[in-house]
Amino acid sequence: MENWWKSAVVYQVYIRSFADGNGDGIGDLPGLREKLPYLSSLGIDAIWITPWYTSPMVDAGYDVADFRDIDPSYGTLRDAEALIGEAHALGIKVIIDIVPNHTSSDHTWFQAALRDEPNAKQRYIFRRGRGADGSSPPNDWTSAFGGPAWTRLPNGEWYLHMFAPEQPDLNWENPEVRQEFEDILAFWFARGIDGFRIDVAHGLVKNPELPDAGPRPEDWRTQPHPARDQDAVHDIYRSWRKVAETFAPERIFVAEAVVPTNERLARYLRPGELHTAFQFDFTRAPWRADSLRHVIDDAVSQAATVGAPATWVLSSHDIPRPVTRYARSQPEFDVQPEWDRARWSAEEPDLELGKRRARAAALLQLALPGTAYIYQGDELGLDEVENLPPAARNDPTWAQSGYTDVGRDGCRVPLPWSGTSPPFGFSPEASPADPWLPQPEHWESRTVLDQQNDNASSVWLYRSAIHLRTALFPAETELEWLPFAGHVLAFQRGDSQCWVNLGDEPIELPAGWEVVLESSRTHGDRLPSDTAVWMTRSPF
Structure with a gap:
């Protein structure tokens, strides 16, 4: 398709x-x-x-x-x-x-860079450090996992890793x-x-x-x-x-x-x-x-x-x-x-x-x-x-x-x-x-x-929702919010509606609509707290 x-x-x-x-x-x-x-x-x-x-x-x-x-x-x-x-x-x-x-630091490219093979380092981001002896990282960037985003090699160079040290960043300018x-x-x-x-x-x-x-x-x-x-x-x-x-x-x-x-x-x-x-x-x-x-x-x-x-x-x-x-x-x-x-x-x-x-x-x-x-x-x-x-x-x-x-x-x-x-x-x-x-x-x-x-x-x-989804909410239908204040999300797409009550008290559902699927058991026309329903015009 x-x-x-x-x-x-x-x-x-x-x-x-x-x-x-x-x-x-x-x-x-x-x-x-x-x-x-x-x-x-x-x-x-x-x-x-x-x-x-x-x-x-x-x-x-x-x-x-x-x-x-x-x-x-x-x-x-x-x-x-x-x-x-x-x-x-x-x-x-x-x-x-x-x-x-x-890549991984075990990747053949990075291993070649560590051996200082011709052009190998240009595939990654290597820099000299800051300070008189280059002992400080090239900048203050931190890893997504915590700690510095730079690791220093025995030769004094630093390489960038925005994640783990075993994940050296590639140089996409290459x-x-x-x-x-x-x-x-x-x-x-x-x-x-x-x-x-x-x-x-x-x-x-x-x-x-x-x-x-x-x-x-x-x-x-x-x-x-x-x-x-x-x-x-x-x-x-x-x-x-x-x-x-x-x-x-x-x-x-x-x-x-x-x-x-x-x-x-x-x-x-x-x-x-x-x-x-x-x-x-x-x-x-x-x-x-x-x-x-x-x-x-x-x-x-x-x-x-x-x-x-x-x-x-x-x-x-x-x-x-x-x-x-x-x-x-x-x-x-x-x-x-x-x-x-x-x-x-x-x-x-x-x-x-x-x-x-x-x-x-x-x-x-x-x-x-x-x-x-x-x-x-x-x-x-x-x-x-x-x-x-x-x-x-x-x-x-x-x-x-x-x-x-x-x-x-x-x-x-x-x-x-x-x-x-x-x-x-x-x-x-x-x-x-x-x-x-x-x-x-x-x-x-x-x-x-x-x-x-x-x-x-x-x-x-989940199985019911996935199987019903296309029939109730066709891809081409746009979302239209329904006027309801407070702790409620309610919208219509085509001939179907979705209501979600995020508040502490039950709310009343509109008349003339049939509940097709509910996340928790509803009681008549009342939508309990922390519950969602899918509805369509009767009969479905």
């Missing part, structure tokens, strides 16, 4: 934690292939798979050593090709991650780097990949002067920075779009572009550039009607200025799960992941409340115009695992923050598929290995098998 990406439902597969096919406690391609019928039953249009490339796994595969091969812990290139074919046979398109901001990635795109497009999610899409180009950035504010992700959202990055994506357009059927891109405003985000979606970009404001908005309405209005209007759809995401492998985000008090400001994690020890979560709100948020997300991304396990109503043992934590954030930020491992715990105790069917029944991150015992009631046929379950709600 042409332009399928404008209204698709895409399921994010965090491959390491999705399904273990060979019994080593790590998710892999055989496990994913086995679970494709489950994904098909949800009614999704596509899957996005986190990096499957050869990697030392310092940052869960986002430190790539070889962009043209599969990491042995996940399988083989033949497994990947088989997965693509099997997914396509089920009508599921396949999007994979591309990580163009940096034509060789640009050509290499265009070739990598073509390599995977030729194998049937339908698109790429671009990691750190805003970060490839740095201000060539490498000026100081100043102290890092709490909302640093959305503040201007000389290493982010530089205008010259758009030339790269115009070239990438030309590569995609040499293949048929249509190949697409979705950007992880974290920028100061939606006006800046829309620049990535201009004709001839990228197709879609995640709407991260949606993940940062607290469970408040005014905050969510502002995010929705701004996202839809700015995307429309360049003829692009908004792309809604409630969570990902980088963001605390919505059940947990919504299980605590909701501030009047945007919720940053670090701020949210920092309050875990001070405020007990009400997970039943969080689950109720997350179910309502799912119906809100899936009723909006544009593309929707679902992170694996959200359809199970999983909560963030907050109490992982320190020794089990793998996220570089944990160590680089000086063990003050627990990082992102809590949303990366392997999925529960069946059974009453860990590993909950994550590994083969014949060899139930311990998962690479421990699962909590209370997930016994959250397994796929336990929820499959329960019409009150989260799986049932």
